[in-house]
Amino acid sequence: MNLITNLKQTTAASLLHLYQVTISPEQVLVNATKPEFEGDYTVVLFAFVKQLGKSPDVVGNELGAAMQKALPTIITHYNIVKGFLNFTISNDYWLAYIKNADTKSLVPPTTTPQKIMVEYSSPNTNKPLHLGHLRNNFLGLSIAEILKVQGHEVVKTCIVNDRGIHICKSMIAWQLFANGATPSSTNKKGDHFVGDYYVKYNDAFKAEVAGLVAGGMTQELAEKEASIFKAAQEMLLKWEQGDAATLDLWKRMNSWVYEGFEVTYKKIGSDFVKTYYESNTYLLGKELVEQGLSKKVFYQKEDSSVWIDLTGDGLDEKIVRRKDGTSVYITQDIGLAQLKQKEFNNDVSIYVVGDEQNYHFKVLKLICQKLSLPAADGIHHLSYGMVELPTGKMKSREGTVVDADDLVDAMIAISKEKTEALGKVSDFTSDQLTALYNTIGLGALKFFLLRVDPKKKMIFNPEESIDFHGFTGPFIQYTHARIKSILRKTGVTVSITNNELLPLEKQLAIELSTFPAIINEAAENLDPSKVAIYAFNLAKLFNTFYAELSIANAESETKKQVRIQLGILTAATLQNAMRVLGIEVPEQM
RNA sequence: AGCCUCGUAGUAUAAUGGAUAGUACAUGAGUUUCCGAAACUCCAAAUCCAAGUUCGAUUCUUGGCGAGGCUACCA
Incomplete structure (x- = not known):
């Protein structure tokens, strides 16, 4: 069981024991303790002091003592500051975590695996892909990988607008x-x-x-x-x-x-x-109109056009068949949803489509539900904001689009330039170099488009937006490559017998341990940016750790073993995090 | 007209109702005899406005102001 869940459950159990009040573990708020206070995890007391009728200090002391007693090997200290109960977690706990973490399965598989379809990309055949498509593709790829790493079966599909x-x-x-x-x-x-x-x-x-x-x-x-x-x-x-x-x-x-x-x-x-x-x-959905009519989900107007009344759901009336008998867009989509479900028998269907279609997908899901189509409740719209230029919206009709191929090529060219300037890969063959430039260039681009909340529209400035420093893909790729380089020199972990941890070592262990929770959060919210932010924070923390503490020349052999293991875990976690963003991490760059 | 998003330092962004609003870029000051400086350390800088709910609001409610989107018998 993970530590936070454990703390929540123990809090609830202790409160029940102490005060005979029932509070569900989900109601307990456990946060990482702010760095300026002593402790690792914090239980926020305000939520229950009111119904207990006691001061936060009293509750904090009684609860703190009870929890320490309940978890003697995990909690070593506690303190209370203004309604926040801070717990210090034992070094033994974190050392055991470091020792036992399995780099091959950093994310425990879900207990309820599902078959999930991810539809993304949706190109038009009258023009090449542009920047907006890239955001779409990267989101689709990433969310598919996130769901896969959780243990779901993922089916990636594409609908081509070819007529x-x-x-x-x-x-x-x-x-x-x-x-x-x-x-x-x-x-x-x-x-x-x-x-x-x-x-x-x-x-x-x-x-x-x-x-x-x-x-x-x-x-x-x-x-x-x-x-x-x-x-x-x-x-x-x-x-x-x-x-x-x-x-x-x-x-x-x-x-x-x-x-x-x-x-x-x-x-x-x-x-x-x-x-x-x-x-x-485009002709699908016709039988569904008939079905809908007989089920009285749809109704017919005098001109024989067919409609659905969604005013009861806070939406409008929507036409589903023209008076000339032909289908409209929404009807086709209902038909396609049915077809896809029939072909793949998926539980969930995620559509990666721009936010201008929010209304459309709300209607689509509602109609599918009203028609009682299988898995209608599993329809989700991963809605993302437009990518705009500093000069405004991109318009392909006017040729003011950032072309996908041009952009990718430009990014690869920049990565080549920067890599050559640093001269750290002189031993690479030309094939390896080509692959590396691709990895870095695409890494920068994918990370840039994935690091912000998909829902937000973003402004892309071709000259200034892309960087290789700071909150970027190459920063994380660099951190990974550096760890790998160090590990090549220090060798692998032999055994961990150390029994103490410095603050930075512990901080790194704590950060590493949150990875599964981050994946779950990203999956629940269909939001890869959570993973991108996490990967960046982890890389940054490792770099701080690395600047402070030597691995190869650690104070003692036991310290060295702990730090090598931390390096191994960090590299693996970064690699996994980047993989679910669709980004590779090089061994050397 | 109605409905839906969104508004955080110069710029770009983060924060399940929780502590002194986090981070990056750019600006300024530093750090290479030592495992990779695409790195690290430090300084400065922000919640659109007004009310309300709350012990506590960037977050929730209402009203403004501003930006975008949708309200097609186009897809």
């Missing part, structure tokens, strides 16, 4: 302007190639609209009347009718895009057990 008017725009522009050019004929990555035509479409569209407006048309009308827009609409119609030539071009251009995506996904580490294509799924 619709936006793709037709790229297709039209290609027909108009490409003269038969292809990615290979222009030596361009396929997704970028197609994306260029999307931009060309918009340029042409804008120019045409401007011309029409100059000729006296209103902006609104001009946007509807522009011939290039009409051509795109017509193409969408042909696509829906199954026109062979249109489908051929669509398939051809999409295949270019997929080739490009594959390169990017491989580079950033994204993979999927199953990829769904919207062109296959």
Whole structure:
């Protein structure tokens, strides 16, 4: 049992014994003691002094004595400061922890493993991936790893938005302007190639609209009347009718895009057990509309369109089938949710999607619940904020996006530059160097995008935002590499016979012991930033420890053994923490 | 108009209602005869405003002000 749980339970038991009051262990607040006070863990007394009708000092003294008596090998001292009961934990406890910690299973597996689907990435096939997609991909990858390390079975899926008017725009522009050019004929990555035509479409569209407006048309009308827009609409119609030539071009251009995506996904580490294509799924959900009608979850209006009334749940009315009988977005998503559940039999389904769709997912979950679809309660939306630039929102139509490939390449280039300047890897082969630059560059980028609460929108300043010092991936990678280098020289732990701990040694042990709780917190909140913050704090603490205390030249052999073991545990914990963020840690850098 | 997020030093961020609001970058001052200085140490600097609940509020409630998003028979 972990120490905090133990302290909570003992507090509750002691209170029951002393005062005959029942307080559940979850109600007991146990915190790490602030450094300026004596002690390791603190029980906050205010919560129960009121119902006991005694002063905090009296309760503190009685409770402290009782707890020490209950846990004689764990608690060595206690003191009370203004309603805070501080406990000092015995060195023996921490030494036993250091000795017994297993680097192969730092996180105990959950007792209730589930099958969890994580859907992430959701690209459009009319343009390459950008910075926003990177945040999405890194969040999806990370949350999948966090759940895996807890012992859940994870299925990663992707839904590709491969049809619709936006793709037709790229297709039209290609027909108009490409003269038969292809990615290979222009030596361009396929997704970028197609994306260029999307931009060309918009340029042409804008120019045409401007011309029409100059000729006296209103902006609104001009946007509807522009011939290039009409051509795109017509193409969408042909696509829906199954026109062979249109489908051929669509398939051809999409295949270019997929080739490009594959390169990017491989580079950033994204993979999927199953990829769904919207062109296959956009007709799903039709039977569900019928079911919903017969279950009276949905109702039909006079024009024969079908709706659900969610006003009772504080939301609006929502259409689920148009009067012409076709599905809308939400209907497709309900159908896809059902399909995925049928195929994989998952208990939980996590959607990594931007926060502009918060309302959509609230509605989706509600409808699935009302239709009594299996695992409807397991639907979770991992909602994340937009990534914006100092100049404002990114707009792919206007070409003001930070391209994913460019950014990744730039990060790798910077890591190369910095690594070369330090000259610590002269013994690496060129393949090893390439791998190292990738590890560091991607580590910096992933960490930067994962270290903040996903819910918050973030501003990305390409020039200033990326750093290799401080609260960054490379800082943690460096700390790991340094520990490994030290351990290569000192050898492994032989045995621990020491019986005392210096404050920094104990502090490090305490920090190491909280890792499983951090993982649980991150999983519960679908928030990898908790792990990123933890990894940084641990690395920082180790660096302080290392600056103060020598490992190789420790005061005694027994001290050396303890510190080697602390080094081993720190390196393993950093490696595990970074792994669940999708970041590798090098042995040397 | 309604609904949902968010507002913390110059910048970026942290804090299940708990102690003197933590951290990084940038700024300033230091630390290499000793295990890796991508490191460490120290200085300075912040909770949008106003009420309320509480022993205690960055956190909860209400009202302002400000930013973004959603309220599509687009996806």
